[in-house]
Amino acid sequence: MSEILTNSGLFFALLGAACATFLAGTGSAIGVGKAGVAAAGVLSEEPSLFGKVLIFQLLPATQGIYGLLVAFLILTNTGIIGTPQDISLQQGLLYFAASLPIAIAGLFSGIHQGNCAVAGIGTVAKRPDQMGKAIILPAMVETYAILALLISILAVFGIANVNI
Amino acid sequence: MSMLKMQKISICALKKHRKDILETLQRKGVVEITDLELQDSVFFKEETSASQASFLKSSQTAKQAAEILCEYNDFKKSMFATFEGREPISKENYYIYVNDAAEIMRVAYEIIGFKKNINEANADIIKYEFQIESLIPWKSFELSLRFKGTEKTQAFVGTFPNLISEGEILSEIAQINPELDGIDVNVISSDKNQTCVFLICKKEKSDKLFEAIRQMGFSSPAVDSKQPPAERIKILNERIENLKNSVKENINNIKSHKGMLHAFNFIEDYYVMRAEKYEQIESLSNTRHVFLLSGYITEKNAPELQALLISKYGAEVEMEDDFSDDAPVVLHNNPIARPVEGVLQTYSLPKRREIDPTSIMAIFYYVFFGMMFSDAGYGIVMSLACGFALHHFKNMEEGLKKSVKMFFYCGLSTTFWGLMFGSFFGDAVSVISTTFLGIAPEQVPQIPGLVIPIWFNPINDPMRLLMICFLFGIIHLFTGLAIQGYMHIKNKNPMFVIYDVVSWYLLIGGAILALLSLDMMKDLAGFVLPPVFLTIGGITALIGAVIIVFFSGRESKNPVKRLLKGIYGLYGATGYLSDILSYSRLLALGLATGVIAQVFNQIGSMFGSSIFAIIIFAVVFIIGHVLNIGINALGAYVHTNRLQFVEFFGKFYEGGGKAFKPFKINSKHYKVKEDI
Incomplete structure (x- = not known):
């Protein structure tokens, strides 16, 4: 049993990469989905707004990409991509922990940024000239995904230098 | 870095010149006409809503006819139609169309008539088809129903x-x-x-x-038929056939007017133009023989217009400087800063007594955008695309042109930062040379900027870049505070500079000094200041804090209330902390661009080095990097705006100025030049 545990460092690292991708990705998918539904509704009345509402739909898409980014960093750092490396249990758990900020903040900020983007699409449908203001509001939500991404990236970079 | 000086203009002229003067003003588009609200025994207003409505109706008719033409003809619309802008119309064509207006309108009504025929015929066809369907069960019945x-x-x-x-x-x-x-x-x-x-x-x-x-x-039976059903079905089928022919004929009639599209577009513009001219007549004050017009004009355009109106129409023209808050605002900046005016406008125009922050903002705007996008390849692609658009589409509308120019400069900045951080389509040069050219990773030519960074690689040393981001953030915030101080001086409140600006400089600056001399910061910042700075910084911060406590609540007369307000003002320090931390997005988005670019390069290079693999690599490379450019340029744009709007403007900017809306030609399809 203990042998299994000591050898499962890589598993936890991979679990971290998976969480970062699928949780943040789920958040983005929900957000982009909601915004897409609203955008399609607007297009049925005002096809000329396509370019504008598309931008709103894309705003919540970033969380999924941030998740992918952290996952990829974990995969390369642990040698799942590239040259294989020995990953101790502690290191694996550390990678897992490092993935959590972007995984969870990405999930929720993606959903709520989606809600905000839906509202922004409503604004643009009525007043296309107010695009500049409407686009800033969903971006406020994204701040927290960016902060989470930063901590996740710094943590993943840092783990290699931690002596365990 | 300024706004243009506004003048109030008053024009008094003979009524027989009214039409010509209004037309001149509309062509020139330099005067915003305001309503004098002057109505007494001498002056009266003229009601023009009936003529406006009739002009707008004609414009709508022409628009409708143009839409019908587009529905039945295959007019090619280019992919870049948004960039093309309005085409200038030549003087000859202008008069040809204007003289033909009646004929063009006749054709427009005719086309609308054709369209109506088509709609009616199609409705009848559906009706008859339904009747046939109901008659089919009776088909074998040989008598009338x-x-x-x-x-x-x-x-x-x-x-x-x-x-x-x-x-x-x-x-x-x-x-x-x-x-x-x-x-x-x-x-x-x-x-x-x-x-x-x-x-x-x-x-x-x-x-x-x-x-x-x-x-x-x-x-x-649900249907009626005088004739036996089979016969009736035949009759109905004949009718449907006839209707279909009539639809075809009407469509051909519409198609035969294909060449009229430009005329309709022009007429649409032309009548809107006339309606707007009549709209302005309502703002004028008239007597029996003269009329009085008042409005705003920029000082720059005033003398020329004055000379023209006096010499051509013998008008009486007066100018007067206007510094009030009611006067509309026109921004005026150097060519590098001008494109960013649009960003300021999306927030809010400055009030007349404020200063126009565009030129200062522009510097930060380009730098921050570049840092977030930070890839030389992407920057070059962006600048080339924008440069091409600017060069190729000469008629581009002014607002769009500004944005495209802004992204051109943003692209240059992106290229600069990309070279600094050694990112060119991510790590494309090393990946291509190791995978396809068979060069060992150590022997990849160390081209500065493309392979190795000119400054340093943020992926290897993110903490260093984080510190630099915070430094930029502090500079940005302090610049904002400095502008606030400048405005206090301009408003003749020099002491406020100490209360509101210097106090925060001392508090934040001191706190940073103290923080940097703590051992804890050594690993983060990579250096530590001698301990003496802890004392210096602490004292400085304390002085700042004391000033804030005693003076930030200075509007209150009650000393207790004032002190409480002051303590609350000190609480604003947390705002500064979050503002500074907010600049970490410069690092995060910069890393995101670079790492995602590397991810795509790596995915592309996974398939070996055969010809087949090269094709896959090319496809992955193009799709991946286009995607990355799209999503990260959007992110960089949005978050650069945020840093300006929230962090920077929060320190000094109020906004709320009124935009200058000159009376001009608001055409949709054609640009009408001044000399017509």
């Missing part, structure tokens, strides 16, 4: 709402009324929803039979 019988017999033509056979009908009738006999039942057709029947009985029994079959659910 209106057939009522002969002299001695009564006939019933109709349907039962179920599937029923002749025998069943007879037995059901017998059940209901046993006296009924001598009835002839013919089932014409039947399906599970209805049975079409033809019943005959003697005249005297007809009432009873009708009563019986009514109980069984008998009803008259």
Whole structure:
């Protein structure tokens, strides 16, 4: 049993990469989905707004990409991509922990940024000239995904230098 | 870094020149006409809403005709139509169209008529097709559906709402009324929803039979036909054929006017132009022989217009400087900063007593955008695309041109930062040379900027870049504070500079000094200041804090309230902390661009080095990097705006100025030049 545990460092690292991708990705998918539904509704009345509402739909898409980014960093750092490396249990758990900020903040900020983007699409449908203001509001939500991404990236970079 | 000086202009001229003067003003587009609200025994207003409405109706008609033309003709619309802008119209064409306006309108009504014919015909076709469908069950019936019988017999033509056979009908009738006999039942057709029947009985029994079959659910046919159904179907089919021909003919008629599209577009513009001119007449004050016009004009354009109006129309023109808050705002900046004016406008225009922050903002704007996007390849692609658009589409609308120019400069900045951080389509140069050119990773040519960073690689040393981001953030915030100080001086409140600006400089600056001399920060910042700075910083911060506590609540007379407000003001320090931390997005988005670019390069290079692999690599490379450019350029744009709007403007900017809306030609399709 203990042998299994000591050898499962890589598993936890991979679990971290998976969480970062699928949780943040789920958040983005929900957000982009909601915004897409609203955008399609607007297009049925005002096809000329396509370019504008598309931008709103894309705003919540970033969380999924941030998740992918952290996952990829974990995969390369642990040698799942590239040259294989020995990953101790502690290191694996550390990678897992490092993935959590972007995984969870990405999930929720993606959903709520989606809600905000839906509202922004409503604004643009009525007043296309107010695009500049409407686009800033969903971006406020994204701040927290960016902060989470930063901590996740710094943590993943840092783990290699931690002596365990 | 400024706003143009506004002047109030008053024009007084003879009424016979009114039309010409208004036209001149509209062509020039330099005066915003304001309503004098002057109405007394001498001055009166003119009501023009009826003419406006009729012009707008003509414009709508032309628009409708143009839309119909577009519906039936295949006009090519280029992919870059948004960039093309309005085409300038030549003087000859302008007058050709204007003189032909009546004829063009006639054709417009004709086309709308054709369209109406088509719609009506299509509606009839649907109606007839429905009738045919209802007649099909009766097709084998050889009499008219209106057939009522002969002299001695009564006939019933109709349907039962179920599937029923002749025998069943007879037995059901017998059940209901046993006296009924001598009835002839013919089932014409039947399906599970209805049975079409033809019943005959003697005249005297007809009432009873009708009563019986009514109980069984008998009803008259859904369609009417004087002729036998088969014949009727044929007639209807002929009618449909005719209608279809008529639709075709009408479509051809519309298509034959294909060349009129430009004329319709022009007429649409032309009538809107006239309607707007009439709209302005309502703002004028008139007497029997003269009219009075007042408005705003920029100082720059004033002398020329004055000279023109005086020499050409003998008008009386007066100018007067206007510094009030009511005067509209026109921004004026150097060519590098001008493109960013649009960003300021999306937030809010400055009030007249504020300063225009565009030129200062522009520097930070380009730097921050570049840091977030930070890839030389992407920057070059962006600048080239924008440069091409600027060069190729000469008629591009002013607002769009500004944005494109802004992204051109942002692209240059992106290229600069990309070279600094050694990112060129991520790590494309090393990946291509190791994978496809067979060069060992150590032997990849160390081209500065493309392979190795000119400054340093943020992926290897993110903490260093984080510190630099915070430094930029502090500079940005302090610049904002400095502008606030400048405005205090301008408003003749020099002491406020110490209370509101210097105090924060001392507090934040001191706190940073103290923080940097702590051992804890050594690992983060990579250096540590001598301990003496802890004392210096602490004292400085304390002085700042004391000033804030005592003076930030200075509006309150009550000393207790004032002190409490001051303590609350000190709480604003947390705002500064979050503001500074907010600049970490420069690092995060920069890393995101670079790492995602590397991810795509790596995915592309996973398939070896065969010809096939090279093709896959090319496809992955193009799709991946286009995607990355799209999503990260959007992110960089949005978050650069945020840093300006929230962090920077929060320190000094109020906004709320009124935009200058000169009376001009608001055309949709053609640019009408001044000299026409």
